[in-house]
Amino acid sequence: MNSEHIHLLLNHLPTIGFGIGLALFVVALLAKQSELQKAALVIFFLAAAVTIITYVSGNDAREVLKKAPGISDPLIEAHESAALVALLFMELTGFFSWIGLWIWGRQARFARWNAGIILILATLAFVLMSRAAYFGGAIRHPETEAAQAIPLDPSVPTLARAWGLFVQDNSWVWPACETLHFIGLCLLFGTVLIVNLRMMGIGKTMLSFTALRQLLPLGMLGFTINLVTGMMFFVATPEQYTGYLFLLKMALIVAGALNLLYFMLSKAPGVVRDGDAAGIGTKLIAVSAIVIWMAVVFCGHMLPWLGNSF
Amino acid sequence: MDFLLRIEESGFSQWVRGADSLFAFPGILLLHTLGMGLVVGINATFDLRILGFAPAVRLRAFKKFFPVMWIGFWINAITGTILLAVNATKLTRNPDFYVKLAFIALAVINVQLLRRSAFVTPAANDETAPSARMKLLAVTSLIFWIGAITSGRLLAYVGRSTGVF
Numbered sequence: 331m332n333s334e335h336i337h338l339l340l341n342h343l344p345t346i347g348f349g350i351g352l353a354l355f356v357v358a359l360l361a362k363q364s365e366l367q368k369a370a371l372v373i374f375f376l377a378a379a380v381t382i383i384t385y386v387s388g389n390d391a392r393e394v395l396k397k398a399p400g401i402s403d404p405l406i407e408a409h410e411s412a413a414l415v416a417l418l419f420m421e422l423t424g425f426f427s428w429i430g431l432w433i434w435g436r437q438a439r440f441a442r443w444n445a446g447i448i449l450i451l452a453t454l455a456f457v458l459m460s461r462a463a464y465f466g467g468a469i470r471h472p473e474t475e476a477a478q479a480i481p482l483d484p485s486v487p488t489l490a491r492a493w494g495l496f497v498q499d500n501s502w503v504w505p506a507c508e509t510l511h512f513i514g515l516c517l518l519f520g521t522v523l524i525v526n527l528r529m530m531g532i533g534k535t536m537l538s539f540t541a542l543r544q545l546l547p548l549g550m551l552g553f554t555i556n557l558v559t560g561m562m563f564f565v566a567t568p569e570q571y572t573g574y575l576f577l578l579k580m581a582l583i584v585a586g587a588l589n590l591l592y593f594m595l596s597k598a599p600g601v602v603r604d605g606d607a608a609g610i611g612t613k614l615i616a617v618s619a620i621v622i623w624m625a626v627v628f629c630g631h632m633l634p635w636l637g638n639s640f
Numbered sequence: 641m642d643f644l645l646r647i648e649e650s651g652f653s654q655w656v657r658g659a660d661s662l663f664a665f666p667g668i669l670l671l672h673t674l675g676m677g678l679v680v681g682i683n684a685t686f687d688l689r690i691l692g693f694a695p696a697v698r699l700r701a702f703k704k705f706f707p708v709m710w711i712g713f714w715i716n717a718i719t720g721t722i723l724l725a726v727n728a729t730k731l732t733r734n735p736d737f738y739v740k741l742a743f744i745a746l747a748v749i750n751v752q753l754l755r756r757s758a759f760v761t762p763a764a765n766d767e768t769a770p771s772a773r774m775k776l777l778a779v780t781s782l783i784f785w786i787g788a789i790t791s792g793r794l795l796a797y798v799g800r801s802t803g804v805f
Contacts, residue, residue, distance in 0.1 A: 632662070
């Protein structure tokens with residue numbers, strides 16, 4: 331298996347998987363089934379995480395296809411930009427879904443507003459993702475009428491190219507994003523360390539899980555800063571981020587998302603009060619969270635030495 | 641200058657710079673990044689808590705996380721010294737390097753002052769809101785760490801040392 335296959339394996343999840351989530355969410359809203367709604371939020375959040383891998387693996391697929399005959403590069407670029415817009419809405423849906431999970435059972439009025447926002451974002455994300463998938467399908471099936479109906483003008487830079495040119499033409503953008511990427515890393519680490527070290531026993535007499543829960547948005551803020559700044563690097567110079575190391579980094583981020591969901595959804599950490607020791611399962615998951623996020627830093631940091639950056 | 645050159649050209653420095661091993665330059669720089677995550681991560685969370693974020697987290701609980709922060713600090717003091725040694729002549733001529741050191745010194749003094757107000761002063765406890773002085777120190781702490789990170793990152797651009805990093 332080469333890394334192109336990863337794109338082929340994962341590219342139905344943002345459309346079909348996410349579509350199932352959207353259907354579930356709509357049914358849940360109409361039927362006023364709150365547990366079903368929660369399940370849909372979990373699907374949105376996980377789909378947003380996995381879609382990051384889908385997006386970046388497209389880059390590897392492109393490298394492979396460059397050597398294949400009869401493949402239209404302008405069409406790949408159109409697919410890339412369609413996917414970029416779709417990714418933006420997918421991540422926004424995931425972000426608000428996470429907020430929905432975080433305030434679950436509290437702040438009913440805000441939760442209703444939030445559900446409305448999620449419904450709009452998820453619908454847009456689904457439509458845009460279907461469009462991206464349509465462009466993507468045409469790459470391998472140029473003989474179809476659908477493929478020929480896609481308007482392409484290679485003289486106009488696509489969104490992704492325009493984005494890349496912006497980063498390359500303004501020399502301050504790259505170092506500014508790098509600095510922000512480090513600041514985001516610190517914010518994420520602060521939350522990851524305090525929450526998980528507490529679960530391992532540090533400062534347990536003074537910290538309940540209910541208190542720790544209040545820290546989670548700070549970690550999410552750090553992650554969001556790093557997703558945005560990371561995309562600045564990736565979209566500007568995608569050729570630097572091909573290969574397994576970067577895909578591993580993205581896969582570890584999905585593992586980090588699953589880890590976070592355990593703490594937010596499972597009963598076991600939720601009942602940990604002041605002075606309580608967490609169960610052995612929770613402790614192991616807490617250790618894994620710290621290992622996962624350090625491994626994410628490892629993969630990013632080693633790109634120039636083990637990957638093909640710079 | 642001769643002294644700096646001798647450090648820079650020592651066998652150890654040459655190994656760190658040139659060895660084709662992840663434990664040399666890449667590994668030392670990785671530890672420097674992770675150490676930053678420990679120090680600034682916990683310190684920034686502490687600062688934000690003082691400023692009113694996550695009020696259910698007891699301020700005194702942070703006392704237990706200070707040792708973690710100091711582990712990060714010493715990792716960075718050691719790896720930072722190595723990174724300085726391997727690039728001694730260039731870094732010591734780079735004004736940005738002294739800006740970074742100054743920010744770190746200010747941040748460390750700042751966190752000591754804040755620690756005293758939060759944990760040592762008898763009046764400080766979780767029932768009383770943090771004083772205006774503590775809030776001011778929390779703001780300056782965030783500024784100093786952002787300054788340290790920014791000037792540190794810019795070392796790769798201002799008076800370039802080795803490669804991109």
